[in-house]
Amino acid sequence: MRVTFVTSGLEHLGIAALSAYAKAQGHETALVYEPKPFSSNSGPDSPFFARLLEPTPEETAQRVIATKPDVIAFSSYTITHRWSIEVARALKRLSPTPIVFGGPHVSGAPEVSIREESIDAVVEGEGEGALIDLLECAEKDRFGRTDVANTWFRGDGATIRNPVRPLIADLDSLPWLDKQIFYDQMPAFEREFYVISRRGCPFRCSFCEYSIFPKQYPGEKPVRRRSVENVITELEHWMARGNIRKVFFWDAIFTLDVHWVREFAKAYRERVGLPFECYTHPHAMSRDMAEALADAGCSMVRVGVQSVNSDTLAEMERKGDQEKVRTTVDHLHEVGINYSLDHILGLPGEGPDDQKNALRFYNEVRPARIVVHWMTYLPGTTGLDRAVGDGILTQEQVDRILAGDQTEGFEAPRLVGPGAHQRALEEIRRLEVLFDLLPLASQRTITWLLESGAYRRLPRGMAVRQVLALALALAGDSATRERIFTILGAAARGALDTTRRRVLPASLGGGEALADTRGG
Numbered sequence: 001m002r003v004t005f006v007t008s009g010l011e012h013l014g015i016a017a018l019s020a021y022a023k024a025q026g027h028e029t030a031l032v033y034e035p036k037p038f039s040s041n042s043g044p045d046s047p048f049f050a051r052l053l054e055p056t057p058e059e060t061a062q063r064v065i066a067t068k069p070d071v072i073a074f075s076s077y078t079i080t081h082r083w084s085i086e087v088a089r090a091l092k093r094l095s096p097t098p099i100v101f102g103g104p105h106v107s108g109a110p111e112v113s114i115r116e117e118s119i120d121a122v123v124e125g126e127g128e129g130a131l132i133d134l135l136e137c138a139e140k141d142r143f144g145r146t147d148v149a150n151t152w153f154r155g156d157g158a159t160i161r162n163p164v165r166p167l168i169a170d171l172d173s174l175p176w177l178d179k180q181i182f183y184d185q186m187p188a189f190e191r192e193f194y195v196i197s198r199r200g201c202p203f204r205c206s207f208c209e210y211s212i213f214p215k216q217y218p219g220e221k222p223v224r225r226r227s228v229e230n231v232i233t234e235l236e237h238w239m240a241r242g243n244i245r246k247v248f249f250w251d252a253i254f255t256l257d258v259h260w261v262r263e264f265a266k267a268y269r270e271r272v273g274l275p276f277e278c279y280t281h282p283h284a285m286s287r288d289m290a291e292a293l294a295d296a297g298c299s300m301v302r303v304g305v306q307s308v309n310s311d312t313l314a315e316m317e318r319k320g321d322q323e324k325v326r327t328t329v330d331h332l333h334e335v336g337i338n339y340s341l342d343h344i345l346g347l348p349g350e351g352p353d354d355q356k357n358a359l360r361f362y363n364e365v366r367p368a369r370i371v372v373h374w375m376t377y378l379p380g381t382t383g384l385d386r387a388v389g390d391g392i393l394t395q396e397q398v399d400r401i402l403a404g405d406q407t408e409g410f411e412a413p414r415l416v417g418p419g420a421h422q423r424a425l426e427e428i429r430r431l432e433v434l435f436d437l438l439p440l441a442s443q444r445t446i447t448w449l450l451e452s453g454a455y456r457r458l459p460r461g462m463a464v465r466q467v468l469a470l471a472l473a474l475a476g477d478s479a480t481r482e483r484i485f486t487i488l489g490a491a492a493r494g495a496l497d498t499t500r501r502r503v504l505p506a507s508l509g510g511g512e513a514l515a516d517t518r519g520g
């Protein structure tokens with residue numbers, strides 16, 4: 001059987017995992033990847049350029065059909081779900097091939113997602129086993145069975161929900177990710193090698209996808225990790241091609257087990273030796289851990305801070321406080337590792353004063369970068385469940401989020417009404433630029449901008465933030481530069497491909513001819 005995956009945005013490790021697994025079980029795979037650089041929330045977003053230079057759902061559907069799939073598979077994020085549905089609808093107008101959806105969005109809202117007529121099956125949770133079962137029971141225009149574990153179907157009149165199968169306990173038993181499926185189309189992705197050494201997270205922050213876990217997998221152990229040998233051998237294999245400049249470990253928290261990290265450090269330093277970046281949590285960092293990371297040659301650690309207000313963190317069921325962050329960055333500073341801090345704006349109950357406190361604190365600890373997100377209410381999370389009761393969202397807004405319709409407005413700032421809330425949000429938006437500026441400006445400049453109120457006169461908006469991000473990349477370490485160049489490279493390549501497909505006849509490499517060469 002041949003499964004064609006359809007995705008947009010950046011490299012997708014879940015699809016690479018599923019593709020490798022399907023191939024190992026004797027199936028064929030193809031990928032239709034649309035960079036969508038101007039609307040993916042991951043690069044230089046612009047509705048004008050998106051309309052001009054990005055493919056329409058119909059164009060993407062044509063590319064999918066050209067790969068001659070037996071099953072079509074989408075992986076949805078909340079921000080990409082609407083686009084995925086539009087492509088799925090265009091596909092159904094062209095062909096009855098079964099369409100299956102998986103990924104974080106539908107995992108968080110399976111009962112709503114399966115109501116969409118263009119979707120034949122929705123997979124929740126870990127997808128390897130379910131995908132293989134679905135491939136094996138795929139017939140010409142339908143799935144022949146509806147008892148596939150992890151999978152939701154539309155029955156006659158009622159929704160069919162199947163239980164989830166146990167999580168894969170031994171990650172070493174899985175094949176390495178099929179990275180080639182992305183590199184064939186976007187060679188720049190190989191420069192920064194994305195890898196995961198573990199699945200799952202022990203924590204349950206209410207704004208995070210992992211808060212769904214106890215509901216979805218009651219009684220299961222969430223965190224599983226590959227052996228050091230398995231990870232290092234994979235890296236050696238890819239390094240031999242000579243294209244990787246840097247490695248990024250996307251584990252939710254890389255630093256959970258100091259014994260594993262020590263063993264990893266020795267092997268990584270001796271056999272890989274490339275700079276790498278990873279995530280930590282303030283409750284998962286110690287002096288020993290920082291030393292082990294330094295020993296391995298770690299170039300940057302991303303620290304999930306999110307808020308410096310202990311009450312907010314407690315409210316979000318997130319462990320940690322300002323002191324834990326301080327000791328974390330002290331450890332990293334002492335061993336000479338750069339750190340970047342993740343911060344969330346618009347958390348429930350937080351106003352401009354909380355952001356000013358955060359800025360004062362960040363200005364003391366002086367990170368190399370601050371990654372700022374607005375609070376997002378994601379399907380299935382405990383944060384979304386509570387938002388209606390707490391008066392933050394209306395039921396109608398929740399319904400739109402679950403359906404993937406509120407593709408932008410599911411972020412906090414666009415959800416509150418007029419009045420004091422609106423004024424507070426305006427002020428937070430003015431402060432936002434200081435988070436981007438902080439690593440580039442001196443401590444005194446930031447203090448002056450913040451305490452004198454001069455930050456209110458700074459230019460702001462997405463364009464300013466993007467210019468600052470570019471400036472930071474150019475001024476910062478080579479790792480950050482690599483990421484920016486990869487994203488810009490994806491933007492250029494995506495725009496070029498769409499233009500070529502529209503302008504050139506098939507005989508000169510446009511239209512369907514291009515679609516054919518890029519599938520598989």
Ligand code: B12
Nearest residue numbers: 009010012013014073075077078102103123126127209250
């Ligand atoms: C690594 C990572 C990234 C990486 C790589 C993306 C990727 N998916 O590989 C990068 C940096 C590119 C990234 C970007 C973003 N991310 Co991210 N990312 C993660 C992270 C930390 C780990 C994902 C991972 O690699 N898991 C391991 C792989 C093997 O598992 P998986 O992708 O979940 O896939 C498995 C199952 O979900 C399922 N499955 C998935 N798809 C399908 C499809 C089918 C057909 C089937 C059958 C099964 C199936 O089977 C897979 C194998 O078991 C998660 C955290 C989390 N809780 O998962 C967030 C997470 C997925 N990201 C998230 C978000 C919001 C984003 C961004 C939108 C952020 C932003 N604003 O820019 C962007 C989206 C960019 C884009 N459009 O491409 C959210 C998604 C929530 C949601 N409901 O949409 C998560 C859940 C974090 C959170 N906030 O809770 N991310």
Ligand code: SF4
Nearest residue numbers: 201203205208210252
């Ligand atoms: S620690 Fe990070 S990955 Fe784990 S639940 Fe909290 S936000 Fe999610």
